[in-house]
Amino acid sequence: MTAGRAIFDLAAAVAIVFSGLMVVGRNPVRSVLSLVVAFFGLATCFVLLLAPFIAALQVIVYAGAILVLFLFVLMLLNVGQEQPDRTGRPIQTVLGSAAVLVFAGLLLGMFRGSGAHVPTPADPISPSALGDPAALARLLYSDYLLHFEAVSVLLLAALVGAFVLARPEKVS
């Protein structure tokens, strides 16, 4: 086992454990923080999977912006701890848990052997060049330019949409 794999396993373990904490936690602020840590673990995994640029984006966008936004909303709304469920939906809980277990079993079963039959790529890019930001940028602004522009329009629409939705209703 190389050092890289050890780091990867460690980071993955951190990601999984803190994701679990995020789901189990009763306090939403702590959940957000757990997810921040999990995302750091994920970003480490990305680095080891030869995608340092994406890893940096992951931290900047997810940890630096999206989750801060979550914290913001939590503070604005000042949502307290979840109240004990009195509405009582046992079917939802039982069925949901069962479904998740079945799904996890299926997924893990499918993935376990998948390393064996990865098709050999025709002309793989050398590992050191795979995450090169300049090459990624060139790809992004040539082959994927249309997608890029579409996403930028989407972001603009989301910006306007979020503003309209969250604006306090006008007192006429």
Next chain:
Amino acid sequence: MTLPLWVLPVIPLVGFAINGLLGTRLGKSFVTAVGCGAAGLVTLAAYSRLIPFTSGDHSTVIEPAVSWIAVGNLSIDLSFRLDPLSALMLSFVTFVAFLIHIYAIGYMHHESTDAGYARFFAYLNLFLFAMLTLVLAESFPLMFVGWEGVGLCSYLLVGYYFDREYAAAAGRKAFVVNRIGDYGFLLGMFGIFATFGSLNYSEVFKKAAQQPAQFSPALAAICLCLFMGAMGKSAQVPLHVWLPDAMAGPTPVSALIHAATMVTAGVYMVTRCNVLFRLAPEVMLFVAVIGCFTALFAGTIAVAQNDLKKILAYSTISQLGYMFLACGVGAFTVGMFHVMTHACFKGCLFLGAGSVMHAMSDDLDIRHMGGLKAKMPITYWTFLAATLAISGIPPFAGFFSKDAILASSFEAPGLGRLLWFVGLFTAGLTAFYMFRIVSLTFFGQFRGTKEQAHHVHEAPASMTMPLVVLGLLSLVAGWMGLPAVFGEHANVIEPFLAPIISPIAGHDAAHEALPHATEWLLMAVSVAVAASGLYLAYQWYAKQGGRAPARLAASFPGAFALVADKFRIDELYDVLFVRPYAWLARTLWKVVDVLVIDGILNASAFLVELVGDFLRFLQTGNVRNYALTFFLGLIALLLFVVGAS
């Protein structure tokens, strides 16, 4: 460098685009500049092509612009054609249109809103675009584009005062009646494609001329369909009903579209297809009869009308009848000659009528006028010149063209003499009712209200200038078609137009010219008839103040009422078509739509509601339920994929 032909229609199209899109904001003077500028520019451009063409060898020029439709074995280019026929049309369409644009500046000036003014000039330019397309087209589909375009503009301009009920109705009527004719044109076009496998003039006419025996059986039906289109556009009986109503539009429109240019499109089309028509003699006869009958029919109605523009409208129908008469007896060039002279003097008449109308505060009833000669000298003299022209008094333009038509029908075999006689009678009728207008309008005492009398004035220069030009043309335009008796080369238009009558294999082209003595005689007879009609009208209306005709009308009350009511054709159509159609529509609405269609719709809606009443309990309103359902579906999908692989 010669200007490409496609530029000609494009110039007014650009003018239309500018005025149509921005005109409201640009203000009247800008709109005027663009509208009249486009018309003037296109006239200059047209003459820059026409002058070299007429002085050159007159050979047909075909200029393909771009490929337009290419489907299967049908391939049509947007190509334009300049030959003597289109050259003749082009010469007066652009020129008259330009004059009428100028005239419209003065006439439409009282149009208070900028928007209306801009709309008017935009439509005029659009019309010019469509008319040029029609004239210059090299294929039937492209001609049809122009054909429909002029129809659309006619509709738009007739209904220009769309806030007035009768104008809107007149526009609709013009459109619907034209559609009936267009239907025929389309069928004819389909027939041509089925028969000849092409829609380009040059190919179709060449094939028809080379192998007449092979194609002539189908040609009767095709020509009948085409002529139906011509009847609609050129207002021939029984499709004439729209033209009188079309006078609801502004007078420049009546002059440009409903007298000088658009309505002659039918004659142009028949002349264009002369090869096909000559191969279908039965249809030719039909054309001649319809034309002759229309001439008489409309002339008769015109005698009993009192609305200035209506009389002119019926006179237009009548003159169009003459043109078809000429085509029907095989004298296509003569027909086109009359088209041209008619454009000049009828344009002048309408513009004069507009000038009178302008002076009379939009009153058109000739019974209210009288004595305008003194107050509106320019209008009077030009109107008089045009009247003499339409009446067929030498040396005015109408005399030469009308006389040529009468001579052609006289020498035609079969029904020729009968057609000649009817035509001659109509000529007298024309002279009578035209001078009736002149007498009632310009001679005698003013019979209108005091305010009108006070208001009467000569029109502004922008209106009188075109009048003078067209009045002069009414005098001289005929001189290019002097009859053969004046010398061997006196007639310049006949040889110029001769190439369009292409020889057909197996048909002998030339026919015996009339002896000069007969020709002189015919001329004398027609001048005499015209002069007597003229004199009668002057005596009855100018001298005696209309007592004699009133007595005459009183003694035949039924007949007079029938004529005054335009033979009640509209009422007939109402009973024959409109009411049954309305009844059918009402039945379809009440029975088929309300009971059957709505019933099916309501029943299915009820069913959906019924099912929804139970299914709506699936909508728990709880997002987590939805998510769970969604997820279960995902698992099912995953299981399916795993099982399949």
Next chain:
Amino acid sequence: MGGSALTFLDWAIVVLRVALPVLVLPLFVVPLTWLERRGAAFIQDRPGPNRVGPLGLVQPIADMIKMFFKEAITPTSADRFLYLLAPAIAVFAALSTFAVVPYGATIHVDGREIPMLGADLSIGVLYIFAITSLSVYAIVLAGWASNSKFSLMGGIRSGAQIISYELAMTTAAAGVILASSSFRLSDVIAMQQGTWLGVIPRWNVIPQFFGFVVFFISAFAETNRLPFDLPEAEAELVAGYHTEYSAMRFGAFQMAEYVNVMVVSAITTTLYFGGWSLPGFHPQGALGALASLLVFMAKSFFFVCVFIWVRWTLPRFRYDQLMKIGWKALLPLALANLLWIGALEMWRMRA
């Protein structure tokens, strides 16, 4: 890195390279507080600390001792874990930013290349922004975990401020990235060596002066320094997000602030003023490397002084003014700068 085995010495050098800034930066905080207080006093025309040691030089030590021995109070209704975590994050974020900033020329010692920086990442600039974006957590969490309305207000304000100005800052820095076509900070320094026309240093500040202005102004907001210190505006919010902090926990926030000032100055130096390089200066050997380190420190020190100078000179902005400047002035300016640099690069590529 690669597959070759690393000797103990290699490991030691790597550890040293990383550890050096982490150890040294906090040490600089001590004289910096003295500098700030003396500087403030100078600007305000008063003596300032002058009792402890000559010119009050030992005053920071005394302050430190005080900080360490004061009672650390935790508010009863606070979220204890997050309350303690917040200052730690602040210090961590401040210190780890420096890991990718080159602070000197590469030393060549018997076949070894020892670059004077923690790690020469191919995504260096992105790394800086990634870590900087973390510092907002410290403030937001401190504000929230204290369970005090002043703290919460300060935290929310600060979060909004930092996110807004980060945008302008990143966009301004994108101009530098575009010009050097690399995220790697050593590349950024390399492209700034040499001169134009023999006299003007090829520093980024010259073609992208507006980018520099935006970057530097945003840096004030990012470090919560005056005139952008609204999160701790004492007139309205007592002390903002660290109202409820005392003793060394408060000291941690203070330290983070000063470290941040130094780090931002260092980054400004690197991005816009050629880092450790000088025109006509080619450091050789260990001495040269030391000289380059001094150059770097001198440049950074200048900006630290600017920070202090500005703090005691300008008044505080109002909150709406702050947002207006960030979104309506700095961001468009940064975008215009980016466009300008793009055009410049295109022209350069054509030529």
Next chain:
Amino acid sequence: MIGSIPLSDALLVSGALFSIGIAGALLRRNAIQIFLSIELMMNAANLALIGYGAALGTREGQIIVFFVIAIAAAEAAVGLAIFVALFRHSETIDVNKINLLKW
């Protein structure tokens, strides 16, 4: 050292994270936590994409992840705005108590 992670490792981690995310989305009642779980699921998918990209030696995986991150930002902005509006309306973000669309 880099590039030595087998694809199956990445996929297993991704699967585990996705399952955790979906469990959170299905079993929690706090809208914020559900939303966080959805973000986690997206990141699990990202991990799988990056893993495949590394295994196949293509950059397309990273490109897709780039777009996913951008879209996630848009989604978070709008989603949180909806929560704010929702909270303003009904003073709660417990999804069990929000059933305006119930039959």
